[in-house]
Amino acid sequence: MGRPPCCEKVGLKKGPWTPQEDHKLLAYIEQYGPGSWSALPAEAGLQRCGKSCRLRWKNYLRPDIKRGKFSLQEEQTIIQLHALLGNRWSIIAAHLSKRTDNDIKNHWNTHLKKRLTKMGIDPVTHKQKSHALSPDQLKDAANLKHMAQWEGARLEAEARLIREPKLQVPNPFQTQLDSLGSAELVYEATTTGPLPPLPLQPICLDVLTAWKGSWLKAPKYNDFAVRTFAATSSSLDFLTSSLDFSKKGEACMIMKAGADLEIPTNDFQDPKERMDIELLQLQGLGCSTDDDFMATGNETILLPNFMEAGFGDMLFDNSNQLYPSITGGNSGIVAGTCCSNLEENKNYWNSIVNLVNCSPSGSPVF
DNA sequence: AAATCACTCAACCGCCCATAT
């Protein structure tokens, strides 16, 4: 048993809040801010426990709360994040601006969970319930879990940063590259000879980062590619990656350059130049056609066609490596057995989106 | 019009974890 609930203290009120109590709490927080919740009730003249005050503020009185009906986009996001994170409502809420975790949890339990169940989808695993899985499907499931773990970890880290904006997470990869000296990182197309020692792999929370890490580890790339990569990846946190479903209606990966990009060399400061270098990297991976990627503004979008061949090969091999190896020749990419698995996984992600798109709230089906 | 059912969501409870003593 844990310690006894704080609200068992004699004389403290429970149950619904009155407008007068709301006013007292609001007035106090507006004047002094939400300091110590345990001390707040007495100072604000409330016969409530601190926990109750905190909850009332967090879930109802806070000015930046969005209430009311959830949009299609919000429902889609909740389902996608729940597939990755499970019932980690606070993290999910961090990615849905202005919605409280309680609100999202309620909406999930009263709407989305039932909707998935009626569609024959297990709301816990996000899988079709009815049929037994073949060995290939089991492999797909393991691969998807692998992918989900990475993306889930990234989302969790992002949520943490949102909650704690002052927290700066050191990038070990950055540190290692810095230790090599910037001169070693500058792109020199004509350079030949031995490469500088490759940095150790970072602890990776990002699909894109993992992908880049695997590329860097691959032994077959030429000097040009590795040095370009090293120069442009030395500040990995200027890029973010995410799965996206809005492009061509299929799962794509989006790489986006942050606004406050800093590169530790004097080169590549221009956004256009940076994006060009990214494209060089993609070309180094064998990504060369319009069917492989789209580059618009500060985004590079990896299309399913390329993800099948490259991204999928990395993510969906059966090793336990954090950075699965890329196989193949000069391009480093071989479209092999992974493709069928990827097709299944793409279908899975697309099916989640379709569930929402085809079954909006209020639909008579539900 | 009254009774019953189904649903929503604000609020509480118990537990975990980080920090202070």
Added chain:
DNA sequence: AATATGGGCGGTTGAGTGATT
């Protein structure tokens, strides 16, 4: 190092409300 305390989280409850019979 051990204990106490406070904040935060996820699970659950139950009063209120609208729909249906």
